[in-house]
Amino acid sequence: MNDLLSVLAVAVLPAAGNIVGSLLAESLRAPPWIIGAALHGAAGVAIAVVSIDLMPRILPVIPTWLLISMFLGGSVFSAALARAFRYWTSSRSGLSGAWMVYLAVAVDLLTDGLMVGAGSAVSGGLGLLLGLSQVIANIPGGFAGIGNFRNRQVPRKRRLGISGSFILPPIFGAAIGYLLLRDASTQVEHAALAFLVGVLLLATVEDMLPQADEPGVARWISTPSFAGGFALFAALSAYVD
Numbered sequence: 615m616n617d618l619l620s621v622l623a624v625a626v627l628p629a630a631g632n633i634v635g636s637l638l639a640e641s642l643r644a645p646p647w648i649i650g651a652a653l654h655g656a657a658g659v660a661i662a663v664v665s666i667d668l669m670p671r672i673l674p675v676i677p678t679w680l681l682i683s684m685f686l687g688g689s690v691f692s693a694a695l696a697r698a699f700r701y702w703t704s705s706r707s708g709l710s711g712a713w714m715v716y717l718a719v720a721v722d723l724l725t726d727g728l729m730v731g732a733g734s735a736v737s738g739g740l741g742l743l744l745g746l747s748q749v750i751a752n753i754p755g756g757f758a759g760i761g762n763f764r765n766r767q768v769p770r771k772r773r774l775g776i777s778g779s780f781i782l783p784p785i786f787g788a789a790i791g792y793l794l795l796r797d798a799s800t801q802v803e804h805a806a807l808a809f810l811v812g813v814l815l816l817a818t819v820e821d822m823l824p825q826a827d828e829p830g831v832a833r834w835i836s837t838p839s840f841a842g843g844f845a846l847f848a849a850l851s852a853y854v855d
Contacts (some may be wrong), residue, residue, distance in 0.1 A: 615674050618792060621734045625788030627745035628752050629724035629781040632719060633758025636777035639764060646829035649754055651839040654824030656751035658843025660818040662792050664811050667740065667851050672811070675804040684805045688812020696821065719755045720783045725817075726752070727784030731791020736803045747847050756780065 672681060726748045734741025756777070763773050795803050826836070 617796075617843040618789070619756045620738070621788050621792045622732060622785050623743060624734065624741050624745040625727045625784045626781060628723055628748035628784045631749040631752030631754045632723065632756030632780040633777055634749075635753040636773075636780070637734040637762040638753070639761040640770070640773065642763075647831050647835065649757060650826050650829035650831035651835050652754040652757075652838040653822055654831065655843035655846075656754060656816050656821050657826060658845075659747050659847045660752045660814055660822070662791045662844040662847035662851075663744065664815055666848055667743060668807055671736070671740070672804045672808050676801055678799075680805055680842070684786050684808035685812040688809040688814075689816045690812075691809070692813045692816040693820075696817075719780070722755060722817075723752070723780060723783035725810075725813060727787025727789075728791040729787075729814070730784065731788035731793075732795050732803070732806045732810060734788070734792050735795035735798065736800075736807065743851055746850055750843070750845065750846065765852050 676684075726744075729748075730741050730745045733744045760773055760777055763776060768776075791806075795806055798806075831839075
């Protein structure tokens with residue numbers, strides 16, 4: 615029980631990034647290029663998570679065929695989730711775009727929680743590292759989510775309640791990931807990490823980076839932002855795990 619509570623406490627970290635972004639949206643109106651730069655930084659963090667911490671753990675443990683299978687499975691799952699979300703959105707024209715953004719952020723937080731739970735089943739340090747990596751990566755999502763509600767004149771008290779609800783999806787996801795994998799074999803744990811690599815990479819390349827480029831951020835801003843996100847996680851991984 616104590617171990618599970620520790621995992622759930624770490625799972626709060628991804629939500630903390632969204633809440634910070636939400637509070638920023640409450641206090642200022644940033645130009646679109648700042649959000650684009652922040653998303654490039656978040657993409658750099660995501661690529662660093664895969665290349666510096668996850669893949670070096672996975673490669674020595676599971677055979678290549680299993681790595682490829684789980685990676686493809688994660689990619690298909692990510693694509694299917696995005697397709698289902700787009701279909702659900704288009705079939706409900708009465709639901710506001712602001713709630714669509716909120717739902718997208720909530721799904722992202724659920725995935726973050728699954729990563730924290732699965733990582734914690736492998737190593738407490740890995741779970742903490744994955745949680746910390748998402749604090750900065752999730753700030754733009756929180757900003758965009760609450761910023762949309764603010765632009766649509768949703769009352770501030772209600773917006774703060776919506777912001778607080780960001781804490782629920784990652785806790786739920788972490789509990790599922792940890793309870794399913796804590797007694798699993800080492801190979802199964804690392805196969806699950808390979809599945810999450812597929813989910814994370816596809817979401818970063820197909821969703822986050824196109825959204826980051828949408829505001830037309832200048833290359834001299836986007837490139838240092840991406841590199842800075844990568845470097846930040848590299849430094850973090852050297853001291854946490």
